Amino acid sequence: MLDKATAPAIHSDPATTDQPLSAVSDTPAVDLPDQPAADLVIREHDDRFRAAIEAVQGILWTNNAAGEMTGEQRGWASLTGQSYDEYQGYGWAKAVHPDDAQPTIEAWQVAVQERKPFIFEHRVRVKAGHWALFSIRAVPVLNDDGSIREWVGVHTNITERRQADLALQVSQAKLQAIVSTAPVAIGLFIGRDLIIELPNQTFIDVIGRGPDIAGKPLGEVMPELAHQPFLQILDEVYTSGQLFQAFESRLQITRDGGVIDRYYNITFTPLFNEAGAVYAILDVSVDVTEQVVARQALEVSEQRYRTLSEHLEQEVAERTRELQASIQDLERSNQSLQQFAYIASHDLQEPLRKIQSFSDMLRERYGNSLGDGIEYIDRMQQSAGRMSALIKDLLAYARISTRQEAASPVSLNQVVQTTLLDLELVIDETQALITLAPLPTIQGDASQLGQLFQNLLSNALKFRRKDALGHYIPPQIQLTAQRIPASDLPTTVKPVRQTPTYHRISVSDNGIGFDQRHTDRIFQVFQRLHNRTEFTGTGIGLAICQKVVTNHGGGITAFSQPGQGATFYIYFPE
Template identity: 35%
Template structure:
């Protein structure tokens, strides 16, 4: 084909095509070329070079033209830029074909450039890339989880928050189907949620947004996470079916757990109110225009409150206090309630509470402020009041018996002792005045009579001491046990000499106690150690104390006191001892392990010791081995509270004199 024929053909082509010589001059062009590219250079002459229309800073188009002609080969490319100085860049798909000379078919002098304008497509792609970049930036910026699902229910993209909430790596999410078994959902009430009911699939199926739906979803091997979901279907222009769904959700697990905890708390509170044995009523304050409380309106009452006030909750809730129970104002409760709201100070009182039927019940009324109102608790104390009244009567009877016991003790110390003294005195006179006239049998009878009278007198004295341990006790005061033991040893000095015994005393403590009873306690324990010694073995006795912190004791001794510091008093001897089976028996009144012929006494000494120790809130115990000796351990509180220091009856001068006289005897 000659170039002239080629020019005619190019002019009729529907695509942008030009015929170029070796210098790039345009020798022919299609109408589409003129309308697509030449129009971008207004005023360009008819005979113009391609390189006058476009800039070719990198020489790419020059090189392509030169290679096409020199190498006689077809060249092509995708989206190469043609930069028009005034109109800007245009991107084209191109193909350049060599054209031989009219005179010599083997010589190439021209080239035909075929182009397809791809500028719009490139701009569209670039815009799409920009939109996608902005979308990705948006996904990464928002704190909520963002997820893109296509029309097939497959997750195509997500931000970094989604793996954190779902507890799965991104690779397990992207490409998975919402109906896969890994996606297990929950309704807000905790029941299973079918995958087809997931909010984002509902949005796709119903073709409309789903907003604010709450659902739970299980991460692998973890408790469910709760999310609030917004799902919006995505549509192409003029399309009725969405091509996907954009899902945005926030993690509300903590909020959901708080709501569940709050609901649980409400359920527990409701259960407590329902099952409470106390009546509970909540009132809100009713104020006038000046803000003064003029009444209270009931907002809640529990079943026990209904029972005590003899009215149903339906009748009481919403009703004014003064309309329903005007008697409460007469009892001073209304003014007390007002004061509770005004000051915030709780109120408590015991009274006969009036009900709606005109009856009354002994109640303990307690009121506390709640916002602009009060919560009132009514506790039925009728049984307690009756018990207190019965206890008061019993205490009065007990006091009467105590008085009778004190009277008996007085009689025992005086009236009963007097006949014994006369028996002893007259028997002595018989022996002195008529001894030579009485035979040996008569003298034996007189000796036994005198011995019996003496033992009876001692027994009465011991009973008197035993009874007065609590009835005629002295207040607890600081007592130096060193001084007490010194006095006891002075009293027992003759007995110690008689048995050739030794008593070693350590540095003893000072405690709060009844000094007279401490003297009695130590005199009995040391006296017993001297009495029950082995024949031909001089008694050796040690007395010591240590102060012990109660918290350091494992379980601690049975001490009925709140004192944190305890005194351990220990008396050890090398006497005859006894078997362990008699430990409890020896502290019982009138119990003896030996006959009167072996050892003197009435069997009251250790009983008195235990009574004294118990009165001081302490305990006494013993460890003993036959023929080796015994160790008595006494635990006493180092100090006493004011309540435990109270005595039922303070000793008068007569009682004090009698007790000291008995101890001296």
């Protein structure tokens, strides 16, 4: 660069430049008659140069003939923040990105050596501390003899422009990728001849004529359209400039020597040039064949369903009449059974009461004279007592089987507490220990549920074990409750009512237990695992338990081993 002794300094800020700009102007020299006129010409050249720099919005700098930066460079200093000493010579390269510095120096040296304009791009660390991309253009300023006086260059910040270009390229690439891979057919029809341009892969697949359809008229590629409305519609869109849409349009396509039917939602959008005239039509077609075929199949199915429904309604009406007749028969049967229960509770019990009453009279009046005959009277009374208990249990079982009370919320805690009060004498006599955990409230019949727990607890108190000396072991009975999912039900339990969750109530004891093989048997009527001399009973109690649980939509089972006690599990639907 020229020093201040031989040439004026050129700065990037024309408004603050002290020296005239004619030293770097390409304007031919002017013969100036006097100093005022010369000053005027210089000012004109200076103003023109300032305007040029402002127009390009760049940073002006100068280098000497050898390509070195010398002298004061206000523009470069304000851009990079480098000091005077830092940018002298090739010091300016330290402000250039490390990846760009050496390529810039090498290209700059080639331009200086070949005396050619220098055009380049590189990144510069600006004064704010970040990297920015600049476009550089520098030209040599020649002396009258053709030698290079100095180089004048301009740095133009193109960061935002380049970022915008890159963003546009990325956006275009994404758009192209989306269009090319879109599952809908997209194509452009140019002019009235409908020349196919920019078809995506789906469009090509729909046509079925291979990938070389671009540049050909649509009617030539698909001659089967001649007898379909689409070419006429496209011509009307081209003429009117109005968008066209149609849904589930049937398109007949010739493929592999045959004609196939496909259905499309079609949109024909006119595209206009700067003059406002239509020059092309954008076709976007969505294949809805599967939906149309499915709907058509559904319509056929619905028609069959309506026919079947009508037939089914007739059958339901017939079954309803049959069911009503069955209900009436059942009601008559229940009435008969209730009448039987009444007879059993009155007419059958009456002879038994007389037998027991007369046997008592015989014992009182003639007991001393009967001798060993008194034993027969005892057996008679015992038999009459067993018969009376059997009739009462049968009556209870019949009533549970035929009478369904309206369900209402029942606290099982309260039911069990009432039952324990009824059994208080037996509990005291056996010295039983009963542990009761909180029980749920369920929908049911309090009376029937009372019978359920009465029988279970009575059995737990009755079937006691003996120790090695033959003494009865005090019963230990536990009642617990747990909420479980249906998936945790035992495979042997089949509740009447299916629900996602159940209340599991367990009644456990430390009694004599039983063989697990007899689990199903113990819930049958008149089934006993022990003879009457060991334990009293009719063999109906557990059958009543199962009937009560069934009436409440649940299930019941038991687990036991001989001498290890027993646990009864009851499952009530939640």
